[in-house]
Amino acid sequence: MAINAEQALAATKVGATARVDAAVLPRFTPGTRVRTLNLNPPGHIRLPRYIRDKEGVIERDHGVFVFPDTHAAGLGEKPQHVYVVRFSARELWGPQGGAKDELLVDVWEDYLEPA
Amino acid sequence: MNGVHDLGGMHGLGPIDIEQDEPVFHHEWERRVFGMFLPVFATGAFNIDEFRHAIERMGPKYLATSYYEHWLAAFETLLVEKGVISADEFAARRVALAGGMN
Amino acid sequence: MSANHNRPLSDVEIRVKALESLLVEKGLVDPAAVDALIDTYEHKVGPRNGAHVVAKAWMDPAYKARLLADGTAAIAELGYSGIQGEDMVVIESTPETHNVIVCTLCSCYPWPTLGLPPVWFKSAPYRSRVVSDPRGVLKEFGLELPEKMQVRVWDSTAELRYMVLPERPAGTEGMTEEQLAALVTRDSMIGVARVAVPGQEGART
Numbered sequence: 001m002a003i004n005a006e007q008a009l010a011a012t013k014v015g016a017t018a019r020v021d022a023a024v025l026p027r028f029t030p031g032t033r034v035r036t037l038n039l040n041p042p043g044h045i046r047l048p049r050y051i052r053d054k055e056g057v058i059e060r061d062h063g064v065f066v067f068p069d070t071h072a073a074g075l076g077e078k079p080q081h082v083y084v085v086r087f088s089a090r091e092l093w094g095p096q097g098g099a100k101d102e103l104l105v106d107v108w109e110d111y112l113e114p115a
Numbered sequence: 116m117n118g119v120h121d122l123g124g125m126h127g128l129g130p131i132d133i134e135q136d137e138p139v140f141h142h143e144w145e146r147r148v149f150g151m152f153l154p155v156f157a158t159g160a161f162n163i164d165e166f167r168h169a170i171e172r173m174g175p176k177y178l179a180t181s182y183y184e185h186w187l188a189a190f191e192t193l194l195v196e197k198g199v200i201s202a203d204e205f206a207a208r209r210v211a212l213a214g215g216m217n
Numbered sequence: 218m219s220a221n222h223n224r225p226l227s228d229v230e231i232r233v234k235a236l237e238s239l240l241v242e243k244g245l246v247d248p249a250a251v252d253a254l255i256d257t258y259e260h261k262v263g264p265r266n267g268a269h270v271v272a273k274a275w276m277d278p279a280y281k282a283r284l285l286a287d288g289t290a291a292i293a294e295l296g297y298s299g300i301q302g303e304d305m306v307v308i309e310s311t312p313e314t315h316n317v318i319v320c321t322l323c324s325c326y327p328w329p330t331l332g333l334p335p336v337w338f339k340s341a342p343y344r345s346r347v348v349s350d351p352r353g354v355l356k357e358f359g360l361e362l363p364e365k366m367q368v369r370v371w372d373s374t375a376e377l378r379y380m381v382l383p384e385r386p387a388g389t390e391g392m393t394e395e396q397l398a399a400l401v402t403r404d405s406m407i408g409v410a411r412v413a414v415p416g417q418e419g420a421r422t
Contacts, residue, residue, distance in 0.1 A: 001244040003157045005253035011153060012257060016163075017303035018376035042116050044168035046374045048321055050123040050348065062304070062377055072164035082375045093124070093349050101368045103348060106375035123321035123372065125345040131337050131357050139259045139333055144233040149258065149333075150251035151237060153300070158245050167323055182324060182339045184229060190236060200239050208235035215226045215234075 018066045020079035026109070028083060032058045033115035036085070036107060044072035047111045051103070054091055055115050059104055060084040067108055080109040118171040119178060128178075145183040152186065161193045169193050263332035266297045267380055268401035270307075270330060271412075272394045275385045284382065285309060292330060302329035302378050308371060309382045310408065315366055316381050317355070317408030319347045320373045327378035331403055338407065348372060358409040381408040388414045 003011065028034060038053040039045060046068050060083065067078040085107045089097030122128070140146045156163070169189035170177070177185065194200045226234070240246035270292055274281035284291040288305035292298065305327060308316045320326065324339035337343050347354045351368045355361070362368065371379050383405040389397060404410035 002241075002247040003154055003250055004247050005249045008153055008157075008247075008250040008254055009257060011157065011300070012254070013299040015298070015300040015303040016156075018163075019304055040117055044116065044164055044171065046322060048123045048372065048374065049117060049121050050321075062306075062375070065376060066164075068164040068167070071162055072168045074165075082377070084371075089349075096349070098352060098368060100366075101351060101370070103370050103372065105372040106377055108375070120322060122341055122345040123348045125341075128341040128345045131342045131346075131354065132340070133337050133358070134335070137335050140255075141336075142230075144227075144230045146255045146259070147233050147237055147251060150253075150255040151240065151246060153254055154246040154250050155240065170323070178341060182336070187229065187232060187236065191232070194236075194240075199245070200236075200243070204239060205235055208239055209231050212226065212231045212234050212238075215231070217222055217224050217226055217230065 020064045020066060020077060022064055022079045024064045024079055024081065026061055026081040026083075028058045028061070028081070028109070028112065028114075030058050030060060034058055034083075034085060034112045035115045036111055037113060039111065041069070043069065045069050045111075047107065048105070050092060051085075051087060051105055051107070054087055056085040056087040056091070058083050059086040062106065065108070067110060069108075069110070078110075082106050082108050083112070085112070116168075116171055119173075119175060120171045145181075148183045148186050148190075151190070155190060155194075158199070160197045160199050165193060258328070258333055262328060264330070264401075264403035264406065265398070266295075266332075267327075267330035267403070267406045268398040269295055269394075270297070270380075271382055271401045271406065272398035274307075274382055275389075275397055276394050281309075281382070288380075297329040299329050301325070302327045304377050305330070306377050306379050307382050308369075308379060310384050310411075312384065313367060314369055315355075315362055315408065315411075316369045316371060317347060317351055318371050318373065318379045318381060319344060321345070321348055322372075322374055325373040325376075325378060327380050330380055331406060335403075355409060358404065360410055380406045382406075383408075383410075383412045386412050386414055386417070388417060 035055050062082045064079045065082045070078040084104050087103045089101035169192045170185045195202050274284050284307050288307040310316045321344045326334035351370050405412045
């Protein structure tokens with residue numbers, strides 16, 4: 001029933017990755033301009049408000065991971081690519097943003113559309 | 116959800132309070148909450164995304180409570196919602212422990 | 218005598234005892250497992266792990282290349298792996314670009330390399346302001362960056378866990394890996410500080 005101390009310590013070394021070994025093709029590639037969607041669901045979403053409906057560039061593709069929005073609602077893993085999207089500080093904060101500065105945020109494919 | 120946890124870009128939340136040589140845990144109860152994290156997840160009662168969402172559902176209390184109080188609230192919420200422990204059991208146990216000494 | 222004993226249990230203490238006692242009675246939680254986990258993260262896992270990774274990357278260009286290409290695998294080479302570090306990304310700071318990590322939505326942090334996060338990292342002021350005013354926040358930590366440098370703020374919204382590979386400071390030529398590791402602070406691997414040699418400007422005691 002309950003995990004014992006030995007099992008608990010062993011589990012800490014392995015962890016529980018959210019990466020999914022599924023052959024899912026990416027919709028976007030690094031260098032592509034994208035726009036985040038203006039999603040405002042009542043349930044769980046990992047797209048912060050400060051990067052909604054903003055334009056950025058795909059910096060990196062992390063691979064395929066569990067989608068938290070469905071997973072938190074008991075609707076399954078819906079595995080998909082997670083990208084690093086690069087935004088200029090000016091895009092996010094207007095003139096208050098640092099002229100040279102950038103924000104890099106992990107964004108699931110379902111939160112994106114082509115710019 | 117557009118909850119109070121979604122803090123990026125907010126103003127007016129105060130100075131960054133840096134404690135020098137901060138201990139890993141500030142209270143014994145924090146240790147117990149931390150240590151229960153993995154065993155409770157290992158029961159399979161809920162997943163990490165449900166856990167985070169339960170914290171997001173705290174509402175304004177979120178800003179007035181500490182990190183491990185967030186975990187405690189999430190455990191209490193989810194264990195009741197998933198039928199592992201009933202709200203009555205929790206209430207009865209708290210009454211039984213009230214008046215206890217450290 | 219500890220001032221904390223022989224006082225009534227606080228409300229939160231009662232809730233925690235209620236939770237643990239019920240879970241134990243139902244056979245769902247073994248208190249020895251709880252004890253072992255507390256001991257591990259209070260005493261055995263911490264930023265010295267990350268400092269070892271950084272020092273090795275500074276000494277060994279091939280290791281550094283592996284670290285930047287696949288953080289998880291390279292960090293595991295040194296024996297650090299597991300919970301809240303299953304998918305690691307290491308970001309290199311350079312003379313041109315300074316990187317800093319945050320989790321605006323909660324408190325995601327790379328436990329295997331840095332241990333458990335400090336309270337400020339998990340709290341509203343840092344999480345809210347470092348994304349919109351990183352230079353102001355860094356100044357509060359005592360780090361003032363030249364205008365010509367770029368700041369990149371990485372927000373860990375997913376299950377990737379980030380750490381910064383800080384720049385190796387000047388004046389460390391000839392140091393051993395152990396000596397280098399001793400210079401690397403937790404704050405430099407989050408990105409709110411740079412690494413300095415004691416006695417130099419910017420060094421922390």
